[in-house]
Amino acid sequence: MILPSFLGLIIFSVYTIGYVLALSFTRRIGGQTVFIGFDHYVRLFTRDPNYWTAVANTFIISGKLLIELPLALILAVLLNRKMRSANVFRVIIFMPYILSAVIIGLIFSFLFASYEGIVNNLLMDMHLITTPINWFGTRAHALAVIIIASVWQCVGINMVFFLTALQSISPELYESAAIDGAGTRTQFFHITLPMLKRMTKVITLLAIIGTLKSADLALVLTNGAPGGRSENMMTFVFKYFFSQGARAPQIGYSAAAGTVSALIIGLITIAYLLLTRKEDSV
Numbered sequence: 001m002i003l004p005s006f007l008g009l010i011i012f013s014v015y016t017i018g019y020v021l022a023l024s025f026t027r028r029i030g031g032q033t034v035f036i037g038f039d040h041y042v043r044l045f046t047r048d049p050n051y052w053t054a055v056a057n058t059f060i061i062s063g064k065l066l067i068e069l070p071l072a073l074i075l076a077v078l079l080n081r082k083m084r085s086a087n088v089f090r091v092i093i094f095m096p097y098i099l100s101a102v103i104i105g106l107i108f109s110f111l112f113a114s115y116e117g118i119v120n121n122l123l124m125d126m127h128l129i130t131t132p133i134n135w136f137g138t139r140a141h142a143l144a145v146i147i148i149a150s151v152w153q154c155v156g157i158n159m160v161f162f163l164t165a166l167q168s169i170s171p172e173l174y175e176s177a178a179i180d181g182a183g184t185r186t187q188f189f190h191i192t193l194p195m196l197k198r199m200t201k202v203i204t205l206l207a208i209i210g211t212l213k214s215a216d217l218a219l220v221l222t223n224g225a226p227g228g229r230s231e232n233m234m235t236f237v238f239k240y241f242f243s244q245g246a247r248a249p250q251i252g253y254s255a256a257a258g259t260v261s262a263l264i265i266g267l268i269t270i271a272y273l274l275l276t277r278k279e280d281s282v
Helices: 003-023 039-046 049-062 065-079 086-098 101-111 118-125 139-167 171-179 184-195 197-212 216-221 233-241 251-281
Strands: 026-029 032-035
Touching (some): 003 251, 039 251, 065 086, 101 139, 139 197, 171 184, 184 197, 197 251, 216 233, 233 251
């Protein structure tokens, strides 16, 4: 009975991981695959600062979760109330998540365009800036645009997760608290948040992993501009795996970067699980 699932695990997980790991020790030379040992890893750790810039960018972009998750929780609490238009707002907020990353990238490219962009025009009309900002001309501005677009895209799905967790809390707890004289704020901090604790850990873990391995939105929105300074780990791996302009694909080096990136994500996941487990013991 477990054989189909076991075969799927072996073929699509174990074999694939082993194949990528094996590729990271090879290089294509003259149409042949040649074993070169740890050369790619030595290059990655000692001679390629661009990769570590991409790693740093990945962590900077992950900072969006400090905005995204609290905002999703607030929206879930507001839309968990019995209102006529609650379902309409739920659909509207969730809608960006089901849009293609290409569409979202194009939308925000137009919004933050340097010339006649809606955001620049709005800021100038409000007299907050005097000259248009080149949003894709500096690393800080490009990363800011990616963060804003990513929050807009993902806050809806996290809101749905929180909403599902909120609806699993027994109404009797709130009724008992109200009888005892507890107000809305007291109920939120002493009933809602404690009851959401376990689900919040799962939502946070999924959000962290999803953010660390995302690539599509950044590729469409900035494509590494300016000069590759807004790359993240996954876009870095993608661009070395596929040919970019005059540069031929470097599959072995891409596999090495992918392996190191996977290890980084794995270590962060393990650290998060250990920290939350200690919190449970407290």
